[in-house]
Amino acid sequence: MTTQPGTALIIGGTSDIGRATALVYAEHGWKVILTARNDEEGLREVNHLLTASQAKAELCRLDILDTESFGPFINSLGTLPNTVVCVVGMLPTQSRAVADTAYASLSLRTNFEGPAILLGMLADRFEKRGTGTIVGVSSVAGNRGRASNYVYGSAKAGLTAFLSGLRGRLWHSGVRVVTVMPGFVRTRMTDGMKLSPFLTAEPDEVAEAIYEAAESRHRDIIYVRRSWRLVMGVIAAMPEGVFKRVKF
Secondary structure, three states: OOOOOOEEEEEOOOOHHHHHHHHHHHHOOOEEEEEEOOHHHHHHHHHHHHHHOOOOEEEEEOOOOOHHHHHHHHHHOOOOOOEEEEOOOOOOOHHHHHHOHHHHHHHHHHHHHHHHHHHHHHHHHHHHHOOEEEEEEOOHHHOOOOOOOHHHHHHHHHHHHHHHHHHHHHOOOOEEEEEEEOOEEOOHHHOOOOOOOOOEEOHHHHHHHHHHHHHOOOOOEEEOOOHHHHHHHHHHHOOHHHHOOOOO
16 A cells, blocks of 8 residues: 555546545645636635645646647646546436437547546556556446446446556556446436435545555456445346346
């Protein structure tokens, strides 16, 4: 377990999981850099960190859809962070995504394209430096396509595969890549959904799991609630003829 604090870059710092993760790193003495599209929301989170901890915190503006800005954004950081955690995401309504191609594209770009391109660019810099940890928050929804959320699930499946390939490429270079599978999380994004208490984590629970996974040298894929590993094992074992008839 690493004990020396460094700098953590939190991509998506105004989300519930992002703000909880930032606080965990700040409480462990790390300098925290938050990204946000909205300056007002971002500054509010930075001020919260400065009030709640003694750590240094700052805001960088970043739109995950503006891939052309990624190079200048990384250059503006000056010194590369030690750890980057990407918690960007949106949960689309499946029926709307089917009917509205622009909305479906927004989901795919937000959940896969933007994060993958940005993390890939950061990975190149980390590889040249020879150190660093990349944490991508994906989803169990990407393990197998379900009729109820396959647009979201396909994007997360892409992110999971991307992180796996990146991990395979970089494992010998001194750069770690960690995939976090939170399952259901009680956040603004899931507000109004009927969630199983057995399978639903709180944002601070996810944040602690992210920090422990990033600082451990032994785990590559993390299910925040271990029960999800069993659930997804059962789902993976279902024949397609059975799976397509299951309503969940």
